Amino acid sequence: MNYQNADLHCHSVVSDGTLSPEDLAQRAKSNGVDLWALTDHDEVGGQERAIKAAQALRLPYLTGTEISVSFAGKTVHIVGLGFDHLHPYLVGGLGATRGGRDARAQEMSSQLEKVGIKGAYEGALKYAGNPHLISRTHFARFLVETGVCSNTSEVFRKYLTNDKPGYVEHKWATLSDAVSWITQAHGVAIIAHPARYGFTPNEEYALFTDFIEHGGKGVEVVTGSHTSEEATRYADVAREFKLCASRGSDFHSPTESRIDLGTLPPLPSDLTPVWSLLEPRVHSNQ
């Protein structure tokens, strides 16, 4: 099947998005998406709802998640698509990696307290709903709500990134873990928004070669996180490493996200789209 407007990356309230899986499904459908995936961070708890909502709308759907891994001192995101979302190996691995979020959030909060920001843990938790899903984005929303910053990107710049007062390093899953959780659950692993990591050429080469060695199959080329120059550059990387290409908005919220679901430019036509590997995994009632 040749999908013209696949959008295989977005977040719901199950991680750090602001819309429900049902509202995202509706928004994807209204925006003309013809193959959709919900990819909450380290979590598959929204998959059943997304599958049901997509089926009710006759919107072809692939299961999804976005797993944080530590690589060369940075956090890299690996998107998984088309897996069995009840597979115990994947569900268990994601559960273990989420376990560290609460401790990190408490440490972030005590650091923020030292620079005069009180109650950040409780404030962020109110947005997250669950201590095992608490993330920097939830802290960012609290700091905007309390007037410390005027928008979430300012919060990240001033407080939540490397060397800033609220930044706490977190040891995520390894690259090999994340890729094996996805592939053992019959899915396909993809490097998310590679331009965002700021790796040196050598580090990036190591990331791609290790990823492929562990069984990774794709790279996001067209994403809400890439400029058109970056999309061109990673189209070349996909050709060089013979990887499939993926496309996804990384939509989080109508007020915070620059790129809406289903509004990205197409993939370069010579690349092999990642959905060509996943046709039997598409949930569809058409």
Ligand SMILES: [Zn+2]
């Ligand atoms: Zn990401």
Ligand SMILES: [Zn+2]
């Ligand atoms: Zn994302």
